[in-house]
Structures are given as structure tokens and as C-alpha cells.
Amino acid sequence: xxxxxxxxxxxxxxxxxxxxxxxxxxxxxxxxxxxxxxxxxxxxxxxxxxxxxxxxxxxxxxxxxxxxxxxxxxxxxxxxxxxxxxxxxxxxxxxxxxxxxxxxxxxxxxxxxxxxxxxxxxxxxxxxxxxxxxxxxxxxxxxxxxxxxxxxxxxxxxxxxxxxxxxxxxxxxxxxxxxxxxxxxxxxxxxxxxxxxxxxxxxxxxxxxxxxxxxxxxxxxxxxxxxxxxxxxxxxxxxxxx
Numbered sequence: 001x002x003x004x005x006x007x008x009x010x011x012x013x014x015x016x017x018x019x020x021x022x023x024x025x026x027x028x029x030x031x032x033x034x035x036x037x038x039x040x041x042x043x044x045x046x047x048x049x050x051x052x053x054x055x056x057x058x059x060x061x062x063x064x065x066x067x068x069x070x071x072x073x074x075x076x077x078x079x080x081x082x083x084x085x086x087x088x089x090x091x092x093x094x095x096x097x098x099x100x101x102x103x104x105x106x107x108x109x110x111x112x113x114x115x116x117x118x119x120x121x122x123x124x125x126x127x128x129x130x131x132x133x134x135x136x137x138x139x140x141x142x143x144x145x146x147x148x149x150x151x152x153x154x155x156x157x158x159x160x161x162x163x164x165x166x167x168x169x170x171x172x173x174x175x176x177x178x179x180x181x182x183x184x185x186x187x188x189x190x191x192x193x194x195x196x197x198x199x200x201x202x203x204x205x206x207x208x209x210x211x212x213x214x215x216x217x218x219x220x221x222x223x224x225x226x227x228x229x230x231x232x233x234x235x236x237x238x239x240x241x242x
Contacts, residue, residue, distance in 0.1 A: 041060050063109065080131040088149075089149040
């Protein structure tokens with residue numbers, strides 16, 4: 001919590017039990033503490049606006065998406081309207097930059113990012129204030145979704161144009177994620193097709209109506225394990241000749 005305070009208030013120093021907490025670069029420092037520099041696919045993108053701040057990079061090794069989100073200094077660990085809008089806007093902006101309709105999962109795969117916004121009179125979905133429910137920024141500002149989308153469309157797009165090396169690394173990462181997804185899909189389809197064919201090879205076998213685990217049924221011991229080495233699956237089957 002103390003670290004979050006200084007990340008959200010660059011220049012603030014907090015002393016606690018002899019330990020010093022300080023951040024000079026806000027959310028950029030948060031991401032720097034979350035992911036080692038060696039694991040960063042490209043230098044952290046750090047964007048600041050009047051009521052919004054974003055830090056962004058992709059990991060070289062991790063596969064999952066990692067998000068840190070804040071509203072008015074509150075850590076919204078369960079996300080909310082601002083995080084949903086950010087995830088959508090990130091995909092839309094990158095698609096428009098490259099002029100390619102990449103899958104959203106391929107764009108966001110391995111992303112490590114943080115977003116902080118300031119909302120007038122925010123409404124949270126619980127007493128713990130861990131999920132934002134507000135759809136409007138307040139005052140004369142647009143909706144949360146429009147505000148975040150317009151910000152990314154302008155500043156992230158400009159950053160990628162000014163930093164072609166980062167843009168190239170990002171695109172390679174997306175294409176790699178796309179290849180891996182298609183290869184995995186192909187493997188799953190092949191395994192599924194082989195499983196269907198394997199079940200037809202032996203006409204004397206069929207799936208049990210009563211399995212070994214159904215100990216309450218009288219005939220549960222009549223089930224048979226049929227191991228097919230070809231696809232390395234264990235199927236519980238019953239011999240028709242029993």
C-alpha cells in the first residue's frame with residue numbers, strides 16, 4: 001500500500017519503520033519493480049495526461065496478462081469500467097496502428113501494464129472500492145471508455161510512430177502469439193480427430209455406463225481400463241464380451 005502511494009504521487013517520500021518509500025517516475029517505477037528489465041520485451045512505455053497515466057510493456061517469458069489499475073489513488077484490484085475500457089482501447093489502437101485485425105488475445109498476451117485515472121465522484125461496486133462502476137469521468141469530460149480510447153489513440157499511436165524499434169518488437173510478439181495459438185489449435189484438433197478414430201478401431205469396446213468411481217453402483221468393478229499408446233490417453237471402457 002505504501003509503495004502504491006508513492007507510485008501514484010511521484011516525488012512523495014514516506015518513511016516507515018526506518019524504510020524509505022519513494023518514486024520519481026510513477027507507474028513506470030511500479031512496472032519496473034514488477035518485471036525485470038531483462039524480461040521486458042521493449043522499454044516501458046510511459047504516458048501521462050491530466051487525469052490519466054499509463055505504463056506498458058510486454059514480457060519475454062510470461063504468458064498471462066498482468067494489470068495494475070487505480071482510480072483516485074485507490075487500488076482497484078478487481079478492475080472495473082476503466083480497466084475494461086483500457087483493455088479494449090489497447091487492442092483497438094494497436095490494430096489501427098498496424099492496419100491489421102489481430103486477435104485481441106494475441107495483442108494482450110504477456111502484457112504487463114498499469115493504468116491510473118481520476119474520476120469525479122466515482123462509484124464503486126463494493127464497500128472495499130476494488131472495482132469501479134462509474135461509466136462517466138464527470139463534469140464536462142466524456143465517458144470513461146471514450147476518454148481512455150481517445151487518450152490511447154493519440155498518445156500511444158504517437159509513441160509507436162516515434163519509436164519504430166518498439167513497434168517492430170511489439171508486432172513480432174503479436175505474430176509469435178498468433179503462430180503459437182494456431183499451432184496449439186492444430187494440435188488440439190489432431191488429438192481430437194485421433195481420439196475419434198481410436199474409439200472406432202476396436203468394435204468390442206464402448207464407453208462404460210457405470211465407471212470404476214461409481215462405487216455405489218453394484219457393477220462398478222466390471223469396468224475395464226483400455227490404454228491406447230498411440231495418443232497416450234486412458235479411457236474407461238467396458239468389454240462387450242463380459
